[in-house]
Amino acid sequence: MYADSDGTEDGGEGSILPADESLRENGGGRPTLPVDGTLRKGEGRIRHYRWDVKYEYKSPDCFKKLVITINGRSPGPTIQAEEGDTVVVEVNNSLVTENLAIHWHGIRQIGSPWFDGTEGVTQCPVLPGDTFKYQFVVDQAGTYLYHAHYGMQREAGLYGLIRVSPRQPEPFAYDYDRSIILDDWFHKSTYEQAAGLSSIPFQWVGEPQSLLINGKGRFNCSLSSPVTGICNATNPECAPYSQTVVPGKTYRLRIGSLTTLSALSFQIQGHKMRVVEADGHYVEPFEVENLFIYSGETYSVLVKADQDPKRNYWITSNVVSRNRTTPPGLAIFNYYPNHPMRSPPTPPPTPPAWDDVKPRLAQSLAIKARQGFIQKPPTTSDRVIVLLNTQNTINGYRKWSVNNVSFSLPQTPYLVALKDNLKDAFDQTPPPEGYDSVNYDIFSVQNNTNATSSNGIYRLEFNSTVDVILQNANTMNKNNSETHPWHLHGHDFWVLGYGNGKFDKDKDPKKYNLENPILKNTVPVHPYGWTALRFKANNPGVWLFHCHIDSHFYMGMGVVFEEGIHRLAEKLPSSIMGCGETKTFRP
């Protein structure tokens, strides 16, 4: 028998074990590095986790509701591994009446596309009572995330961090390594939200009731009544998170956002933050007073505890890019030996104006790859796909569309359908490569009466270089364009540029940053703006690319890319089967 780890923060490492003979290397222990110091894929240790996923009543913001927990916790345990290790997570679905799938956000799943955890794309859902074993190599050091990828389940609290440490020294120094995971919190269940979004009349999810920092927030209990639910402001479950720091020491804070809706501004009162990592890649360092962070992004910042040590300071998160009605998320930056719960003597800092795009665009532009760690992009691309993001109505239902196509998930996962040539499993007509950029006015409400729903996909030539231009536009409300964080599964992409207004295919590519663009897996497209990305289609599999706002993806804001499907192993794991046309595929 082996011991399981719950992977607690700060030293809670996954245990080393001979879980699976096929994975065993050096008895499962630390590998002997080859003489040249390089490590081949999967040569590391095995980190084994066993998770029980269920609904439990919790009060993360003092308001009692059903929360999805992993081994009793939300956020779930942090996965800790070293570059090259194999992570094995055995997930038991104890949700009783609900399916499940878990996505390992930022892990490219090279050689294991079937364990990307994307329901409908790479696997069938895990049924209640079933156990699913995810098994993948964490081939890149950095800060990553995991979360539910079934319906709008992430909203219920199934999320956590993955920390992968490097085998080489890092280009910056710090004394302690800590994690902060940000979320927005809604009191309605995922069912109420999803049903509202797919109803006529449309019922929007609204703004979050609170913002959580490491799973703790504060709802104003005077706003609740015995009818709306139980709220107890003195419940210890909603005591604020407190990060204790030793005066004079430098802290690396790994900050991840898994909000379901909100873009955030994160700040530590009186302290500057030095940004050093974004989505697992080293950043040419720059200082900020507040960090803008979009759902699906991770950053590492260095913070020195160099202020007056006789007091505590506020750690805050605030909604930006949507009209702010949610109170700030508050945590405490606690200077040892002050009491960790002592409120700072001054009010929290004033957040930036919610509708000021300029500083957000400026931060996006400031993020460059760090000197000495630059991986240059190919200088040209083989294909350019322009994706216009619009809101529209299809058959009376409110939707989001990309080039007038609102994405819907098929019953049979694409991975199986493509591998086994199940042509009826999804629409074989690919979605458009662009939109009518000459005539379409991105600054006004457009009715887009031709919009349709489809599950057609983009098929990419293996090893080709693909550019994607995300083009934002006005929503169905006047003078309104939202920020959308787009996340690509299975790859990192180079961020070549951002701009205001309509992308100009002749002029704008000349301004691309081909010298030191950052590699990321999630990137915002700002209101009325565009964002240009480049990636190599070199990871055989089927990969979702979508807005990381849960309700927007649910309403159709996504596309799917296939590449190199025929290079995959003869047989896909039978554990991903069992739905749609794969019902009979399990042995």
Ligand SMILES: O=C1O[C@H]([C@@H](O)CO)C(O)=C1O
């Ligand atoms: O998808 C959305 O719908 C609402 C609103 O546009 C409905 O009118 C909103 O704020 C979104 O982000």
